[in-house]
Amino acid sequence: MATCCRKLVFCFLAALALAARAQDEGSPPFITTPGEVVERMLAIAGTGPDDFVIDLGSGDGRIVIAAAKRFGARALGVDLDSRLVKLSRESAEREGVAGRVSFEVRDVLLTDVSRASVVTVYLLPGLLEKLKDKLFSEMRPGTRIVSHAFAFVSWRPDRVEKVHVSKPHRGQGDESTIFLWIVPAEARGAWRAFAADAGGEWRLRIHQNFQDIEVEAAAGGKDLAVREARLTGERIEWNGALDGAPFHYRGRIAGARIIGEIALGTGAKARHAPLVLERAR
Numbered sequence: 652m653a654t655c656c657r658k659l660v661f662c663f664l665a666a667l668a669l670a671a672r673a674q675d676e677g678s679p680p681f682i683t684t685p686g687e688v689v690e691r692m693l694a695i696a697g698t699g700p701d702d703f704v705i706d707l708g709s710g711d712g713r714i715v716i717a718a719a720k721r722f723g724a725r726a727l728g729v730d731l732d733s734r735l736v737k738l739s740r741e742s743a744e745r746e747g748v749a750g751r752v753s754f755e756v757r758d759v760l761l762t763d764v765s766r767a768s769v770v771t772v773y774l775l776p777g778l779l780e781k782l783k784d785k786l787f788s789e790m791r792p793g794t795r796i797v798s799h800a801f802a803f804v805s806w807r808p809d810r811v812e813k814v815h816v817s818k819p820h821r822g823q824g825d826e827s828t829i830f831l832w833i834v835p836a837e838a839r840g841a842w843r844a845f846a847a848d849a850g851g852e853w854r855l856r857i858h859q860n861f862q863d864i865e866v867e868a869a870a871g872g873k874d875l876a877v878r879e880a881r882l883t884g885e886r887i888e889w890n891g892a893l894d895g896a897p898f899h900y901r902g903r904i905a906g907a908r909i910i911g912e913i914a915l916g917t918g919a920k921a922r923h924a925p926l927v928l929e930r931a932r
């Protein structure tokens with residue numbers, strides 16, 4: 652584990668110990684995400700009225716309540732601690748969003764995340780790592796995962812942002828890091844297409860590690876140099892050259908098809924042709 656991550660985990664655990672002591676004095680043992688960071692996490696995820704947000708380990712319910720109140724989303728919070736769930740429900744009533752949010756006493760590892768379009772977390776790396784495969788396999792392409800402070804070990808984030816907070820807090824001091832991942836579609840494997848007016852027969856092989864892809868392509872029997880291949884949710888694109896002319900391909904992965912278009916040439920003079928790739932057996 653990198654030194655700075657170890658330091659963050661140490662600060663987090665020290666803050667938890669303090670919080671546990673505070674519990675003996677009557678307040679709940681959990682660390683909250685500061686309001687400015689909550690706001691930024693939901694904004695980075697592009698949260699809006701069409702979203703269903705799930706906060707895994709929802710604490711006092713602040714992320715869920717902000718998702719409904721400030722971003723118009725519907726939201727669910729799950730937490731093992733029944734007192735925090737009760738507190739969250741009361742806060743939602745008070746904030747006037749009880750009709751758009753719900754809270755359940757549940758283990759995050761046993762929570763159905765398939766209906767979320769945004770998942771938020773502020774959990775220790777060990778638990779985050781246990782969640783990774785579940786989130787990756789259960790969530791639809793395009794779903795956004797936003798984490799406060801901790802990142803998955805082997806899944807590169809799509810975006811990392813530091814947020815300075817006006818009032819230092821127990822977990823992360825005066826600076827919080829936010830990580831964003833966008834769940835990628837399954838692009839890996841062999842694909843084929845035929846485009847009479849754009850290269851003839853296309854054969855592709857896509858190698859994939861989460862959202863990172865490499866594309867090997869041939870058109871009309873000739874290998875193509877493909878550059879800048881990108882996969883974002885179900886959107887895929889890359890650049891290349893066909894018969895000496897640059898092209899840009901952009902498509903959407905829909906199960907066994909990539910429905911897209913190739914732009915041959917550049918700028919206003921580019922010629923556009925549909926290019927629909929089918930999974931090859």
Ligand SMILES: C[S@@+](CC[C@H](N)C(=O)[O-])C[C@H]1O[C@@H](n2cnc3c(N)ncnc32)[C@H](O)[C@@H]1O
Binds near residue numbers: 758
């Ligand atoms: C650091 S707090 C974050 C609270 C809130 N999401 C926030 O950002 O302010 C983590 C919360 O996760 C809860 N938690 C930890 N492990 C959990 C698990 N396996 N299942 C459900 N909740 C869990 C804890 O009770 C705690 O309230």
